[in-house]
Amino acid sequence: MQPWALQPTCWRMTQLIEIGTARVLQCADNGPLLARPGDANDFLGDAWGHEATVVAIPVERLGPDFLDLSTRVAGEVFQKFVNYHMRLAIVGDIGARLEASKALTDFVRETNKGTSIWFVPDFESLRARLEGIQAA
Numbered sequence: 001m002q003p004w005a006l007q008p009t010c011w012r013m014t015q016l017i018e019i020g021t022a023r024v025l026q027c028a029d030n031g032p033l034l035a036r037p038g039d040a041n042d043f044l045g046d047a048w049g050h051e052a053t054v055v056a057i058p059v060e061r062l063g064p065d066f067l068d069l070s071t072r073v074a075g076e077v078f079q080k081f082v083n084y085h086m087r088l089a090i091v092g093d094i095g096a097r098l099e100a101s102k103a104l105t106d107f108v109r110e111t112n113k114g115t116s117i118w119f120v121p122d123f124e125s126l127r128a129r130l131e132g133i134q135a136a
Contacts, residue, residue, distance in 0.1 A: 020130060021053075024052060027056060027058060027061060035062075035064070036063065040077045043055055044084055053086070054088070054126075055086060055087070058092050059094055082116050088117050089126045
């Protein structure tokens with residue numbers, strides 16, 4: 001059996017996808033976690049290496065405390081992406097976390113009003129958002 005045949009079926013490689021004028025670095029489901037602010041540097045470096053304009057990180061790659069706003073991890077990571085003019089999308093279902101936290105629900109709603117950082121349920125929603133921005 002080939003070594004690649006042992007990989008889980010949900011695994012996909014990091015890939016660069018062009019959506020209009022946006023160059024989206026779609027991160028693999030598996031890999032190092034975005035668990036602390038310093039971890040953002042690896043994602044940013046990868047994005048710059050691919051000349052991406054947007055980084056799409058699946059929720060599976062978030063550290064366990066990322067969505068706990070009291071840790072300030074999400075805010076510090078998001079500020080780093082904004083400072084470096086790199087758009088970021090957190091891709092996946094966070095419904096259970098939203099139901100458990102009004103503060104997180106408010107944070108996601110306000111974040112999604114902007115043009116730099118978004119929470120989207122799936123990659124197709126990100127595609128639609130980017131296509132909508134370019135059509136405007």
